[in-house]
Amino acid sequence: MDLFTPIKPEIPEEYEKLRDMESFSEDMFNRIVEFQEKLHPGWNNALPFDERIKGLPLHALVFSNPDRDPEKYGPTIAPYYPLRGEMRQIAHCARQIAGDPVICDLHPGNGFIGSLLAREGVKVTGLRDPDAKPYQIADFYDAGCYEMRSGKINAIDFPFDVAFSSWMPSEINCTPDILRYHPKLIVYIHTDHVDETSGRKQTGTTAAYTELPKHYRLIGEWSITRPKDFLNEIWAELTPNIEETRVVKIFADEPYHDINVNENLDNVTPYSWEIELDMALTALKAKIHLREHGFPV
Numbered sequence: 001m002d003l004f005t006p007i008k009p010e011i012p013e014e015y016e017k018l019r020d021m022e023s024f025s026e027d028m029f030n031r032i033v034e035f036q037e038k039l040h041p042g043w044n045n046a047l048p049f050d051e052r053i054k055g056l057p058l059h060a061l062v063f064s065n066p067d068r069d070p071e072k073y074g075p076t077i078a079p080y081y082p083l084r085g086e087m088r089q090i091a092h093c094a095r096q097i098a099g100d101p102v103i104c105d106l107h108p109g110n111g112f113i114g115s116l117l118a119r120e121g122v123k124v125t126g127l128r129d130p131d132a133k134p135y136q137i138a139d140f141y142d143a144g145c146y147e148m149r150s151g152k153i154n155a156i157d158f159p160f161d162v163a164f165s166s167w168m169p170s171e172i173n174c175t176p177d178i179l180r181y182h183p184k185l186i187v188y189i190h191t192d193h194v195d196e197t198s199g200r201k202q203t204g205t206t207a208a209y210t211e212l213p214k215h216y217r218l219i220g221e222w223s224i225t226r227p228k229d230f231l232n233e234i235w236a237e238l239t240p241n242i243e244e245t246r247v248v249k250i251f252a253d254e255p256y257h258d259i260n261v262n263e264n265l266d267n268v269t270p271y272s273w274e275i276e277l278d279m280a281l282t283a284l285k286a287k288i289h290l291r292e293h294g295f296p297v
Contacts, residue, residue, distance in 0.1 A: 031057045049142035058276040076136040091120035092263035097184040104160040111141025118145040168204035186251040220250035220261035234283045
């Protein structure tokens with residue numbers, strides 16, 4: 001071998017998908033532009049939910065649309081990207097505590113995340129506070145399996161088995177109100193991130209997720225970290241982002257401490273945005289791999 005011939009690092013099989021990066025990136029950018037120009041079906045609430053989420057770009061779930069006025073609107077679609085596996089796991093827990101469990105989506109926004117949960121075979125009713133700031137896409141729910149109501153958390157007028165608290169409003173502790181209804185399960189999705197400018201917790205308060213009565217036991221917990229600049233590292237045209245970790249916690253009342261939390265997630269079809277997430281994280285891992293072998297990428 002010629003001593004001056006550069007040694008190419010062995011490419012692990014997990015990186016083979018990156019050979020299609022050029023065509024993948026072109027399609028992804030086309031869908032990002034389509035969404036930003038409001039040509040994507042996601043903006044049209046007259047269409048079926050299946051059509052609205054088809055090809056929804058990951059970028060639209062990491063960032064709000066450039067034309068959003070934050071003084072008037074919350075996120076464009078949702079405050080985070082949900083994963084199919086975690087929706088399956090939450091629904092799996094709910095089905096064990098009642099024959100036909102009712103889940104109350106307490107901070108539904110536009111109903112997007114609650115609808116994904118409902119599509120796993122459980123009944124979900126969203127309770128939208130009439131005083132809450134609307135999302136930029138005001139309604140984004142599946143009317144075939146998700147019901148949206150208007151009301152305050154301290155005046156719920158229907159029975160439910162599971163309290164689903166996804167992204168509790170900043171610096172507000174809704175847990176005392178939740179406990180008034182004695183739900184069998186309480187599911188929290190939150191982050192401990194503190195806004196550097198305002199100094200406010202992004203979701204809820206520390207007490208909201210820790211100060212529950214002793215008969216509520218934490219039976220399941222996992223976290224998902226969005227790496228810093230994970231899209232910008234791969235596609236320089238895309239916006240940098242801060243690192244953020246969101247946490248899912250499932251608390252069960254005393255009769256349900258021993259339910260099986262772990263669902264079999266083999267052969268679960270991911271959401272379309274998870275394919276982009278996988279490609280971005282794989283490319284990021286490949287860059288780190290090459291840097292470790294001395295290649296400046």
